[in-house]
């Protein structure tokens with residue numbers, strides 16, 4: 056079941072997204088516009104779910120989607136030392152691949168995301184599991200307080216927003232949602248030293264489960280410190296479909312650690328993979344665990 060919180064409950068999809076946009080103007084004092092990460096922004100949802108189901112894996116590890124999700128769930132449990140019955144927030148949860156995996160391991164999970172298409176898949180795939188719930192929420196507007204033992208933000212899901220203060224607000228919301236002593240984990244496949252040394256792959260073509268190819272082309276803007284990119288699907292007959300372009304602020308380990316300290320996190324540790332190796336300039340993943 057998807058629960059849309061508070062005032063949004065009895066409204067149509069369109070009214071609901073309009074209302075959210077109006078609310079956002081009040082919160083962040085910026086003009087209303089459709090942004091790429093929104094429900095109807097043209098990147099997440101249908102396109103993202105198909106594109107994520109790659110046969111090639113990502114980075115240099117050949118893993119299909121199930122193998123990748125399993126490796127990440129095991130990594131979350133390992134790096135956060137999670138125990139059964141602990142309460143976890145997965146934000147943003149996408150179509151629920153980590154929330155559901157963690158629930159299968161006995162954790163109690165709340166998954167939040169802004170995209171109804173992905174939340175519908177999450178609900179469908181979690182049928183029969185009583186310890187996972189999904190909610191439609193904007194991560195900039197989360198209002199949880201001292202509720203969770205751990206919060207996870209997995210797979211390049213931090214830094215979507217145009218303003219630095221919006222991204223910072225998300226981190227503040229996570230801090231507020233954690234119990235004292237609780238842990239926050241942020242994972243991305245962008246490790247800035249690799250971007251600067253030219254080792255990060257800015258363009259590639261992946262084979263998808265549905266027989267299409269996915270062409271990814273990205274660039275790094277040194278001034279805005281954002282990765283800008285676009286996905287192009289190549290159908291079997293050669294025709295192409297493009298997503299909206301995306302733009303994500305990417306933080307180095309030291310920048311992200313500073314943000315964590317500013318919101319109040321105490322112990323901040325960097326890892327270079329899900330097995331828990333230390334973060335180095337060559338690490339393909341960057342995983343940061345911060346303790347409240």
Ligand SMILES: C[S@@+](CC[C@H](N)C(=O)[O-])C[C@H]1O[C@@H](n2cnc3c(N)ncnc32)[C@H](O)[C@@H]1O
Nearest residue numbers: 092099147148149168169170193194209210212
């Ligand atoms: C890269 S995906 C990762 C999802 C999930 N962590 C995973 O690894 O499968 C990022 C997700 O962020 C969601 N999202 C984008 N903006 C959001 C917002 N403002 N609030 C909540 N979710 C948002 C998108 O709908 C998408 O599902």
